[in-house]
Amino acid sequence: MLRAEAAVPVRMRRVAIVAPEQALRESLVRIAEAGCVEVDLAGDGGPEAYGPAATRLRRLGVASGRPVLCEDPPDLDVLEREGRTDLLVGEAQLEERLGSAVRRGGVAALAGWCPETEVAATAARLAGAGGALVPLRAPRGVDPPTLLAGAGTAPAAHPATPVRRSFTPLVTTYGTVPYADLDPTMAAGVVYVLMFGLMFGDAGHGLLLVALALLLRAGRPRRFAALRPLWPFVAGAGLAATLAGVAYGEFFGPTGVLPVLWLEPLEEPMRLLAVAVGLGAVLLAGAYAAGTVNRWREGGPVSALYATTGVAGAALYLGLAVGAGSVWLGQVAFGVVGAVIAVAGLVLAGTGLYAATAGGPGGAAQTGVQLFDAVVRIGSNVVSFARLAAFGLTHAALGAIVWDGTTALAGRGPVGVAAAVPVFLVGNAVAFSLEALVAGVQALRLEFYELFSRLFESEGRPFRPWRPPVRPVAGQAADTGPPTPEDPVRPGSARKESS
Template sequence: MPWRETLSPVRMDRIALVWPADAARPVLTEVAASAAVELDLPYEPGNGPEELDRAADAAVVHGPVAGLVGWSPSRQLPELRKALEPHGASAVPLRRPRGVQPPTQLTGEERRRPRLSRLLVDTYTTVPYADLDPARIAAVAYVVMFGMMFGDAGQGALLVIAGLLIRFLPAPWLDRYRKTWLFITGAGAAAVFFGVLYGEFFGPTHVLPVLWLEPLEEPIPLIVAALVLGAVLLAGSYALGSINRVREGGWGYALYARSGLAGALLFTAIGLVAWGLLAGSPVILVAAGTVALVALVLIFIGLFVESGGGPTGGLQATVELVDTVVQLASNLVSFTRLAAFGLTHAALMMVVWQATTAIWEPGWRIIPAILMFVLGNVLTFALEGLVAGIQALRLEYYELFSRVFTEEGRRFRPWAPDLGAASTSPAAASAVPAASALPPVERHLP
C-alpha cells in the first residue's frame, strides 16, 4: 500500500444492496461474512443469528426487489459484488448525501491489525472521514519528546532490550503485548540518542563523552532547544490542521480558521518576531507585525461569523481572539517542560551517582554502593519513565492534536453478526429458507 494512503481514512462509498425479494437470507449471510458493509438500520444491530430476520424485515421492498443502503470501503466492493452475484444481488454505488459524514475506517482495521501508534490518536478522538490520520507522525513526535526528557543511554538501552524481548521471546504470556514492541523500542532508541548527546549512561558516570551539552551545566541552551523543537512540532500541527480544514470545508473555511491558515499565519508572525529580534532587523519586525495583523483580522472574521454576528457575536469573537493569542504563546512555552523534565532526570541520576561514589570503598562497602546504584536507577527509571510518558502524551493532546482536529469522527461499524452455522457458500445458501417465508413487508420504495 502506498504510504500516502496510510495518512487518510479508507475511502468509503455510499451503496445500495439490492437483491431478489426471495433471496434475503443468503444475500445477507454473504454481507455479514464479508464484514464490508455498515447498514443503515432503524434499530441498534445485535450480534446473533436473529439479525438475519431483523435486517431482512427492515429492507425496503419494491415489487420483486428488496434492498438496504449503507457504507462500504471502496476497495472491498469488487469482492463483495463477486460474492453477491450467484444470488442475483449487487452492491450499487450511490451519490453521497450532502452534509452527511461517512464513517471512518483507518488503515489496518479491515484486517483487524490496527497499529499501536494509532492508540495515541484513538484515545483522543475518532479521526473524521475528511481528515488526515496523523498516527505515524504522532508516534514519531511522541518518542522524540520522550527521549529528550528521558535522555540516558543506559536506561534507554534497557527499553530497547525490553521491546526486542517482547517481539522475539517465544513466551505465550507476552502475546498480548506483541504489538507494543516497536513503540517501546522506538522510545528507548530516542532515549539512547539523547543520552549520548548528554553524555549520560546510567547517570553522569563518564562512560560516554558529552557530545552536545550536560543538562545540569547548561540548562539555558537545553530550554532553547526545547522551545525550538516545540516550534517545529507546532508548525507541523498547523500544517496538518490547515490541510484538514481545506479537506473539511474548502479553502475559504481554512483561510479564516484559527487552527487553519489564519492560525498558521499568526504562528509564522511569532517566528518572524523571534528572527527579527535575534537579527536586530527592524524590517523583519515590521513584516512580522503586518503578518500578525492580517492573521488577527482573518481569525476575528472567522470567529465573528461562527458566533452568529451582531454585537454579542463581536464581543464573543474579541474574547476568543485574545484567548487564541494567549493560548498560542502558552502552548509554545509549554514545551519548556521537555527541558525541565530532562533536567529533573539528570538531577536524580546525579544524586544516585554521588551517593554511590560517596560510599564506594574497597572491601565490604562495595556491596551497599552497588545496591545504591541499582536501586537508584530502578526508582529513577520507573518514576521518570512514567512522568516522561505522561508529559509527552499531554503535549501531544493539548498542544498538537487540538490544532489538527476540530470535530469528532464516527467509526465504521460493519454489519457482521455471528450467524453460527450459517454458511456463505452458494450450495449452503440455497438450502437456507427464502425470505418469502418471512412476515410480509408492506413498505415500498419512494
C-alpha cells in the same frame, strides 16, 4: 497501498445490498463473512427486530455477548436449551438487519458503507447468493465513517506495517479522525518518540526499553501478550531515548561510560531549554500547516482562510514568531514585518470568528475575547514545550543522585561496595519506572493539547463493519474465529446500535 492514500483515511463507498426476499438472509451471511460492510439500521429496527432470537435472549436475561452467526437457519429452541447465547446474539443481529431492509415487490435492500477497494470482491461474493452490491452516490451532508489503514477493523486489502499499527492507538485514543482530514498516524508516532527520547535521555534506560520491546515481540511475559502489537512503538521510544542518552553522555546516569557528544543537561540547562522551545515552535508550525490542509478538505478555501487553525491562525503564529525573533536578534525590521503578518492574521481570524456569532456588540465582544485567547494560547503552547527540557533535566538529576550515592558508598571499602550495588540497582529501577511514566504522559499531553488541537476541529465516526464469525453448523464451537466486540441487545430489539 499508494503513499498518497496512506496519508488519508481509507476511501469509502456508499453501497446498497439488494437481494430477492428469499435470498436476503444468505446475502447478509455473505456480508458477515466478508466483514467489510457497515450496514445501516432503521431507527426502530422494523417489526422483525422483535424476532424469535431477540425474544429468547430477553427470556434468558442476556443483554450482550459475542455474536456468532450460523450459515444456515438454526433451530432456536435447541440453541436456547443449550444456552448458546453467542449464536442467539448473532441471529438477533441478523433479525435486526432483516427488519431494517426496505422491501418492494419481493426485493429487499439495505444501505451501508464499504471500503472502495472491497466493493468488487464483496459484490462477487454476494452474486453467489443471488444478491448484489450496488454502488450509490453518497448522501449530502453525511460524512462517511472513518477507517484508518491498519486499524482493527481494516480488511485484509488495507494492511499496515507493524510500525504503523503500533502508532495507531496514539490517534484513536484522542478520537476518531474526520473522514475528510489527513491521517496523522505516522507523523504522530515519530513526534511522540522524539519528545519521549528528549525527556528520557539515558542510553542505559533506553536499551532496557528496547529489550522490553523485544520481549513483547516474543510474546513474553504471556500475561502481556495482548500488548505484542505495540512492540515497535516501545522499541522506537527506547531507541530515541538511547540516542538522546548518547548525546547527553548518560548511561545509567553520568557514569562516564559514554562521552558527552552534544551537551550535559545539568551543566547547560538553558541550551537544552532553548532547543526544546525551538523544537516546539517547529512542531506547532507543522500542526498549523496540517490544520490548514484539513480545513480546506473539510470546507474549502474559505474555511481554510479564516479558521484560527488554518491560514489565519498560521499567519498570526508566524507574525508572533517573527516578532519574537526580532527581539532575540535585535533587528527592528523583523519586528515590523512580524507585526504586519500578525495583524493580517488577526483580521482574518476576527472576520471568521465574528461571522460565527450573532453579530452586533455582543458578537464583537465575543470575537475580541476569542482573539485574545488565540494570542495567549500561542504563547503558552510554545512555552509548554519547555517541559521537554524540564523533565530531561529531572531524569538527569535523578541519575546523578543515584550515581553520587553509589560512588560515595563504594569509596568506603568492601562494606560500602556491598551497599553501593543495591543502591545503584534500586535507584536506577526507581528512576526508570518514574521517568518512563512521567515522560510517556507528558509527551502524550503535548501531542494532544498542543498539536492535535490544531489538526482537528471535530470528530469523525468510526467505521464499524458487521463481521460476526460465521459457522457452517449451529453445533460447532463458537470460539475459533477472530475476536468480535460485544454487541449489546436493546430491549425490544436485536441489537443496540453504537453511537
